[in-house]
Amino acid sequence: MIRVVLLGAGNVAFHLAKAFTKSNDIDFIQRYGRNNKNDHLFDKTIPKTDSxxxxxxxxxxxxxxxxxxxxTFSKQLNIDNGLVVHTSGSVPMESINCKANKGVFYPLQTFSIVxxxxxxxxxICLETEIKSDMEKLKHLAKSISNNVYEINSLQREKLHIAAVFANNFSNFMFTISKDICDDNDFSFDILKPLIEETSQKIKEINPKEAQxxxxxxxxxxxxxxxxSQLEGYQKEIYNLMSKSIIKTYNK
Amino acid sequence: MIRVVLLGAGNVAFHLAKAFTKSNDIDFIQRYGRNNKNDHLFDKTIPKTDSxxxxxxxxxxxxxxxxxxxxTFSKQLNIDNGLVVHTSGSVPMESINCKANKGVFYPLQTFSIVxxxxxxxxxICLETEIKSDMEKLKHLAKSISNNVYEINSLQREKLHIAAVFANNFSNFMFTISKDICDDNDFSFDILKPLIEETSQKIKEINPKEAQxxxxxxxxxxxxxxxxSQLEGYQKEIYNLMSKSIIKTYNK
Known part of the structure; x- marks a missing residue:
């Protein structure tokens, strides 16, 4: 069994800890948190250290x-053996500063504790410095997720940009949409089935064809x-998006 | 029972005909199609005319x-009594040119026959010229949908703009996202759970809070x-969206 130590006590650590606890394939031997702020949220059976x-x-x-x-944190780690990975989408693997082997274990999702x-x-997107570590990391990832991908640092950076468009920017489109509803006294609920269908559709067809x-x-x-009915950034966005769509489909 | 005649044989008519046929509350007495192109798709038990x-x-x-x-089409209708409605999101109710009462019966969704x-x-968004017609139209709408709204022509115009942001523009964000994946040799599948969660989230929380x-x-x-890693309209959109989000959240 793979022995795992989890360092951190925020959103990402909380959900990872839950997944590791559930898995029978992992020996989740310890977690580290520098204070006890979120201790009540974690399973009490996992040994915890603050040192x-x-x-x-x-x-x-x-x-x-x-x-x-x-x-900075990784510099304080006195670990010679094993594999040290971070869980970030935007930090290069090389930023890990310690003697052990390095890798990345990046779960692509927006987490909130609730x-x-x-x-x-x-x-889960994986990267390792040394090829033989990849099998170990894959084993760990597959024990908690059915969607495991090998992604290098450059691709991970691009993936982060792609996620900004797919998640952050599309959510902002929903915000503008709701603002228009609110300003004109009708419910945003009217649009929710359409939004749901927009995202369901791309499971089956290419978004380029779904436009x-x-x-x-x-x-x-x-x-x-x-x-003529919009102003400010709503107008600018409508204009730029329309121009870009026209350019894409009328070559 | 409300007697209904359906005029048209495209996507919207096809799905309405299916819904009307299923409902026990409606007397779906006739449909009109100027030719027989889509006749094979419609239920044979509904009387059809092409005149x-x-x-x-x-x-x-x-x-x-x-x-x-x-x-133009409504001008050819020789109807004195009853209520004539169209199903468009962007055409004013007044565009209906005939002696009968006017209204709008607008199902907000992107339809394809398949x-x-x-x-x-x-x-379904409803509008009527005469107040007493609204009850009749509501009855019809509620017999096929659980989401019936009263919306005037001005609101319907704004709703259409809101739908362009919520559906068309968010879909284009997914297209850009997929283009970035394709250009960097990793699968767009990695982003699909994130996209799904983005749209599921707004069912429970305001998109402004979900950002x-x-x-x-x-x-x-x-x-x-x-x-620095983007160019063309991808860069312009990233820049404008980021500026607009910063403006919204850092007032």
Missing amino acids: LNTLAKADIYIIAINDDSIS QKIDYKQIP TGPAKRNDKKIIEKHL | LNTLAKADIYIIAINDDSIS QKIDYKQIP TGPAKRNDKKIIEKHL
């Missing part, structure tokens, strides 16, 4: 802390009419 | 044809790093 000097000997150490702290998560569905709407049809009359 | 001179007497006539044709649709989930990402955190370092 890096008393870390247990493990096969894999997982750093699940703030992106900005990974480099939300229930089915970890089996969460994609509909005035810009896709290059319907300048409707676009102008809509633009 | 506007032989339209049956009904309580409600539903025009489910192209937006641009509604005005897709199976659970009509009960589809929001995450570098722009929400005003993380200029990451934004600059991402911008």
Whole structure:
């Protein structure tokens, strides 16, 4: 069994700890948290330490802390053997500063502690410095998720950009949409089934083929009419998005 | 029982006909199609005519044809009594040109003939010229959908704009996201659970509260790093969206 030590006590660590506890394939031997703030949220059966000097000997150490702290934190780790991985989408593997082998164990999802998560569905992106470590890390990842991918640091950086478009920016489109509803006294609930279908559709067809709407049809009359009713960044976004869609579909 | 005549034989008419046929509350007495192109798709038990001179007497006539044709088509209708409605999101109620009472029966969804649709989930937005017609139209709508809303022409226009953001533009975000995946040799499948969660989240929380990402955190370092790796409209969109999100959350 792979022995795992988890370092961190935030959102990512909390959900990882839950998934590790459930798995029969993992020997989850210890977790580290520098204070006891979130202790009540974690399973009491997992030994906890608040001192890096008393870390247990493990096969894999997982750093699940703030992106900005990974480099400094890893310098304090007195680990010679085993594999040390971080869980960040945007920090290079090389930022880990310690003598042990390095790797990345990046679960791609937006976490909040309150939300229930089915970890089996969460994609986990892996990278290791040394090829033989990849098998070990894959074994760990597959014990909690059905979606495991090998991704190098450059791809992970691009993946993060792709996620900003797919998640952050599409969510902001929903915000603008709700603002328009609120400003005109009708319920955003009217749009929820459409939003659900938009995301369900791409499970089966390429989003490029799923595109509909005035810009896709290059319907300048409707676009102008809509633009005349918008202002500020809503207008700028409508204009730029429409132009980009027209460019994409009318080459 | 409300007697209904359906005019049109495209996507919207096809799915409405299916929903009407299933409902026990509606007397679906006739449908009109100017040719026999899609006849094989419709239930054979519904009487069909291809002549506007032989339209049956009904309580409600539903025009489910192209937006641009509604005005001209309705002029040819020789209907004095009853209620004539169109199914468009972007055409004013007043565009209906006939002596009967006017209204709108707008199902908000992107339809394609191949897709199976659970009509009960589809929001239907209603408007009538005369108040007493609203009850009749509501009765019809509620017999096929659980999501029925009263929306005036101005609101319907705004709803259409809101739908462009929520559906068309968010879908284009998914397209850009997939393009980035393709260009860097990793699978768009990695992002699908995240996309699903983004749309599931807004069922429970306001999208404004669900916002995450570098722009929400005003993380200029990451934004600059991402911008330096993008070009063309991808870069322009990333830049404008980030600026707009920063403006929204850092007032």
